[in-house]
Amino acid sequence: MSWPLVELGEIGEFKAGFGFPNILQGKKTGDFPFAKVGDISTIARAGKKYISSAGNYLDKNELPQIKAKALPIGTIVFAKIGEAIRQNFRAVTEIEILIDNNAMGLIPNLNLIDVDYLYHFMCRLNLYNYADATTVPALRKSVLEKIEIPLPPLEEQKRIAAILDKADAIRRKRQEAIKLADEFLRAVFMDMFGDPVENTMGWDVKNLKELSTKIHSGNTPTGGREVYVDKGIAFFRSQNVWKNKLELDDIAYLDHATHKKMAKSSLKNRDILMTKTGRINTENSSLGRAAMYLGEDDAANINGHVYLIRLKNPELNELILFILTTREYRDYIRSVCVGGIDKRQLNKDHIEQFPIINPPVELQKQFVMLMQIVESKKEKARQSLEESQSLFKTLSQKAFSGEL
Numbered sequence: 360m361s362w363p364l365v366e367l368g369e370i371g372e373f374k375a376g377f378g379f380p381n382i383l384q385g386k387k388t389g390d391f392p393f394a395k396v397g398d399i400s401t402i403a404r405a406g407k408k409y410i411s412s413a414g415n416y417l418d419k420n421e422l423p424q425i426k427a428k429a430l431p432i433g434t435i436v437f438a439k440i441g442e443a444i445r446q447n448f449r450a451v452t453e454i455e456i457l458i459d460n461n462a463m464g465l466i467p468n469l470n471l472i473d474v475d476y477l478y479h480f481m482c483r484l485n486l487y488n489y490a491d492a493t494t495v496p497a498l499r500k501s502v503l504e505k506i507e508i509p510l511p512p513l514e515e516q517k518r519i520a521a522i523l524d525k526a527d528a529i530r531r532k533r534q535e536a537i538k539l540a541d542e543f544l545r546a547v548f549m550d551m552f553g554d555p556v557e558n559t560m561g562w563d564v565k566n567l568k569e570l571s572t573k574i575h576s577g578n579t580p581t582g583g584r585e586v587y588v589d590k591g592i593a594f595f596r597s598q599n600v601w602k603n604k605l606e607l608d609d610i611a612y613l614d615h616a617t618h619k620k621m622a623k624s625s626l627k628n629r630d631i632l633m634t635k636t637g638r639i640n641t642e643n644s645s646l647g648r649a650a651m652y653l654g655e656d657d658a659a660n661i662n663g664h665v666y667l668i669r670l671k672n673p674e675l676n677e678l679i680l681f682i683l684t685t686r687e688y689r690d691y692i693r694s695v696c697v698g699g700i701d702k703r704q705l706n707k708d709h710i711e712q713f714p715i716i717n718p719p720v721e722l723q724k725q726f727v728m729l730m731q732i733v734e735s736k737k738e739k740a741r742q743s744l745e746e747s748q749s750l751f752k753t754l755s756q757k758a759f760s761g762e763l
Contacts, residue, residue, distance in 0.1 A: 361761050362511040368504025371467045371477065375439065375500070376458035377427045379417070389416030391429050393457045396438045396448075397644065403448035406534035408478070408527075410436065411453040429455040430464045433474045435481050439463040439498040442598055445487045445609060451478055463498060473513060475520035479527075480508050483755050509759050519758045526751040533744035540737045544730060548681065551726055555716050556687045562718045568711035570679065573669040576635055576707065577624035577661030580617045587611045592618040593659040595626075595652075597634045597645055600665055602684050605632070605650045618660050624667060626652045626659040629676050631668040633683065636704045639693045646703050647692035649683045651676060666710055675720075677727050682715060 367373075379393060392398075392413035402410045422428070430436070434452045438444050440461045451474060458464055467477050489503065490496035511519070553559035568574065577595075580586050587594070591612040599606050618625065626632075630652045637645025652659060652667075661667055670676055682688060691713075696703040757763040 362509040364507040365510045366504060367465070367506045367508055370472045370508065370510065371465050373500040373503055374430060374434075374464045374466060376460045376462045376464070377425055378460040379415075379425060379427075386416045386418075387414075389418045391417050391419075391422075391455060391457050393417050393459065394436065394462065395459045396443045396461045397638070399436055399438065399450050399458075399462060400443065400446060400448040402450045406531040406538070408451055409453040410450040410456065413456070417457060427457055429457050431455060431466060433469070434464040434466045435474075435478055436462055436464045437481070437486065441495055441497075444490055444496055444498060445598070447482070447485065447487075449478065449482050463500075463503075465503075471513075472508075472510070473516040473520055475524060476516035477508070479520060479523045479755060480759060483759065509761060511761075519763055522763060523751070523754060523758060526747070526754050530744065530747040530751050533740055533747050536740045537737050537744070540733050540740070544681070544733055545685070547729060548685070548726065551722065552716060552718055554687050555682045555685055556691045556714070558714075558716055560716075560718075562716040564714045565717045566711060567668065567679075567713040567715055570670055570672070570715060571668055571711075572671050574666060574707060574710055575624055576663055576666045578621065578663045580613060580621060584611075586613065586617050588614050591615065593654065594662060595632060595659060595665055596662045597637060597648075597664040600632050600634050600648050600650050602648050603650050603680065605652065613660060621660050624661050625657045626654070626661065626667060627656045627669060628653060629673045631670070631676060631680050631683070632661065633666045633668060633705070633710065635664050635666055636698075636702060637664075639696065639703050646696060647683075647689065647705060649680060651680055666705070666707070668710070675723050675727060677730050678723050679715060681726075681730065683713070 392411070393415040394410060394413040395415070398413040399410060402408075417427075430452055432452055432454060434456070435449055436452060436456075436458055437449050438446070438461060443461070452464070465477070465481065467474055484506070486498060486503075487496065489506070490498055510516075552562070558564060589612065591614050593607075594611040594613045595605065596611065598609055613621075631649055632652055633649040634645055634647060637647075639646050668679075670679060692705065693703075695709050696705050698704045754763060
């Protein structure tokens, strides 16, 4: 059945966030959570739908100073500026909440539209396609208000949303299984080796430079984006490097001639990649994320915001990568990086001097073997996750084309 199409501006109100003075930031308790884009992405990455807390808080008596109003319960919040738009993170406010000026909220008219129905519609939109094509992508209310949404009767909306919620719940359970496997590995690591930065067990420590044959950052090819091609040599940028995972959705490609000119940053199988620049204010901050390249030798390259780390003993790459992606190392990276509030950097000498605990090799191998077993289980869970995501995507397409 075909439902009438209405513009989002007819069924809800878009509200931009506020720029908060620094003096009001950094409070860990208060009347209202003050959510930044990082808080929204943390919720979404954890497989959650609702946001009810944040890294910063404000009190009621502080609101008049900045002329801010809290968003009501049931507001859909998302990023409105920069590359964060591309990540497509959404959350629904579970309590009254404030958002910063890099985020935006959509307050639904509950007489016309169901919150959950609208949430699922917003999740399937690629808002990056609606961003201004400028140096810094940004979303405008006037553009978002013109987006059309199918509008069946309220009861039908609730029926559709309930089906999508169930399919989404299956998907989230698969995500939770992967998360629990990660938490198990962390617990085992801490029991075997202790804090990798404080070195609570007193292991021998070596600098990462001593363990590596090469630590090198890439660069921007002459011509920048103009030299990207549709197919060719994979070109990893910071947005492709996440914690223990390389994202290929937004991968760029170079031709072989350009790749040859950048031979020093050509990747080898099992190289560790680490982001060089970015923010540090959230768990998924872009600075210091690390993952392993598992492709063919010399079939990929990196730009100037990414380092490659090539170890002398690739048999233990998994352990070194695990250490570099622990919470303790994330905090260590934050303590040594340089730069301003919004953008920090790891210099080559920072990485070369990274202290790496060096327990007996046999103990390291035991942990790597356990990791491989757990990763095998995680791979099965990831396959199940992909199947559930495919099912959810199919149901979502049917739902908003009147076929569900």
